[in-house]
Amino acid sequence: MAKLTARSDDYSKWYNELVVQADLAQHSDVKGCMVIKPYGFAIWEKMRDVLDGMFKETGHQNAYFPLFIPKSYMSKEAAHVEGFAKECAVVTHYRLMNDPNGKGVVVDPDARLEEELIVRPTSETIIWNTYKNWIQSYRDLPILVNQWANVVRWEMRTRLFLRTAEFLWQEGHTAHATKEEAIAETEQMLRVYADFAENWMAMPVVKGVKTESERFAGAEDTHCIEALMQDGKALQAGTSHFLGQNFAKAFDVKFQPKEGKMDYVWATSWGVSTRLMGALIMTHSDDKGLVLPPKLAPIHAVFVPIYKGEEQLAQIREKGEAICADLRKAGLTVKLDDDDSKRSGWKFAEYELKGVPVRIAMGPRDMENGTVEIARRDTGEKELVPLDKAAAHVAALMDEIQDNLVNKARAYRADHTTKVDDWDTFKDVLENKGGFIEAHWDGTAETEDKIKNETKATIRCIPYDSVEEEGKCVYTGNPSKRRVLFAKAY
Template identity: 75%
Template sequence: MGKNLTKRDEDYSKWYNELVVKADLAENSGVRGCMVIKPYGFAIWEKMQAALDKMFKETGHENAYFPLFIPKSYLSKEASHVEGFAKECAVVTHYRLKNADDGSGIVVDPEAKLEEELIVRPTSETIIWDTYRKWIQSYRDLPLLINQWANVVRWEMRTRLFLRTAEFLWQEGHTAHATEKEAVEEAEQMMHVYADFAENHMAVPVIKGTKTESERFAGAVETYCIEALMQDGKALQAGTSHFLGQNFAKAFDVKFATREGKQEYVWATSWGVSTRLMGALIMTHSDDNGLVLPPKLAPIQVVIVPIYKGLEQLDAISQRVNPLVEELRAKGISVKFDKRDTHKPGFKFNEYELKGVPLRLAIGQRDLDNGTYELARRDTLEKETVAGEEVVGRIEVLLADMQKAIYDKALAYREQHITQVDSYDEFKNVLEEKGGFISAHWDGTAETEERIKEETKATIRCIPIAVEKESGSCMVTGKPSQERVLFAKAY
């Protein structure tokens, strides 16, 4: 199964597309640009969701749900917001179908036109801030810390499974605060939460930073982001958190009474990550044999494959394996004992290698006689023989080691692919020959940023926040620059 994949160095895009389908993660649907997330892919998303949801609740956030449909007039209330999303919106204009008079099939009933068109949610700021106007009256109602897990629709022309689809799953947090300082701290906190999740659960190293004005979320005063680097040298935005100032509060007239009895507009944030993280997970770790999953997000952490001839031998293996399965599950380790008699062990080995199961235990007659297991780890493909009484401890050690090892490997790749340049010619050369992040000076103007994008297809991924500022000269114009920024071609 895994052996039929296109090699990454032959065609990275084709390798990715094949892997998503062959590993049973997702497939294209009958609706153009939309995907079906299959059970194995959804199981990974559920583990992501559970980990993030726990982190959100630990920082004081609560879950709610808001409508899928947004009245068109709501979007027009915040000018930069509607401008940012206008070209991606799906619009509902009618509420009823009917059989055509000539019997040719079903048509839209022209008598059922909506008084006001409804927008299928591209993001929920407008419907949520219209609701918050009713929820917020006084400083006692603040801060309001709400998250929702939902689907959104952004009408994409060129789609790719997980990375860019017309409909996708995500979470979106929307918070209201009494002061600017509190709102900025919230936006920064959520960026750090996302980075923590990416690095400690996904094993994906990220760079934290802010977006340039032209790359900010529509309607935001500041956008914080985490940027990851894929194996093909392209960047991927893995999460964003936005300080919205008072823009939406003013647009929807959301005021509160202060302790002194004055009426003031609240301060806002919004933040989100989506099923695009699945794409980041695949492209950061996987290899020519298939998926490589971090143990913390693997739906199956350990698979046990029996090698047997006849039911009697299988029964003997099962008697040995069943207590082990119970012991592993009691320790919170997800395990599958694959006793299917419809597939040979070699097929199963290939299948679980393709699906990125971190550890594989094989047991045959010789292992029964010797009281051992053959243990193979997915990331390095190394095998070892382990005594039965030591196998649980060894599994625990290897799962922890794998989680760290694949992070360290991704980090080493990223560090090798951050290149500092001082001239535009050098920039272009590194971009084409090496790829990755390029650290360079920029004069801070949107004109220069757009010129670089048009001429090279590279964008400013972020202005890093964890590095010391270094003044210099813009690589393109020679004008003064206060700090280096990170450029890359990106998904």
């Protein structure tokens, strides 16, 4: 097993090695796309199942819409098509044929589509074209729909989970009778994402609103959660968009209110993706491998017997199976690894690499003493625990580890959030400390662009909890009413 590059030596290389060595994903033969391996997909499934339950608790239902979108649909909302035009994969033909020269197969030139189809980069257009047939009166509203799907945004500079041409995600698309309802939905779903990030992923986030330059294409407002990774870069972990009536007008979706004349429907959309996998890795993991919060770990604990000969193995296995049975009754997923083709030291390193929260080991001396050794993945601490108390101890550790991880991440963010009031300090902090910078901005896209071009730092969001405060823009010195959050980002 190859040793991982240290984060302090090359954070990017550490990340890439970890994703592959921990069996989460690999690059595919299709350039820009990835294969998510079973262990990685098991983590994503846990994320998906929790989020799906949260969506349903807030009244949403799942549906599915086509992968292909007629090109003409993309032209109906000008800002939307401009935002995605450079990322779209286009289907032009529907049939192959044998090459007359005997060189495999070629595209049949006679099978050109009458209208090209776009492989969905996001589904607003196809969904709002469908909603036109679902909505006639206020009685048909609200529509609260989510879909779990894959999308394609043509991207060649890829990094597993963080940026690939095809990725998995969910996208909610809702329709409302009033502006107020749609804004409330937008904000509610951002709170759902923040709840999931902090209470399941153990990843603290800042909730806020994007600047006009950073908004989703076609939205009136984009709300976001921003997380801070261990290398001091920000990562946008989820977005919720208030779309106003833009898509309803583009696709002529009107309804009859209780009183008054026909009006256009109000819309939202919101989504998170397999990018959350990258966020999870980079928030908690260390130079030994993955560190997983117990709430999302595919395996909560592993029992590793240390033995010589079949007789010892049988005795230790019996004790281990009893502990595992008790842990399963407590709702935990456990594995007893009695594979005799691998040494215990190899197994310890393997489960450390894969981020299993707790390791239980038992050797001949432990059996004599009626104890087991319990090791925490998050801190590396080991302790001997009486056999009859092992299951209860491990179960209790799950909450301790979950809390420790989120507290550690909060402490890192607090240490790497800096208030800055002048340009030289801004550049110094960005270059030498990293993290979030709270600074005044004059509110213009021109200043925002100049800061981005000079430093690669972007305004991550205008935080919900930012307060009005008279100040001067960190770049221009012009008047400013509040601080915004800057950072370099993924």
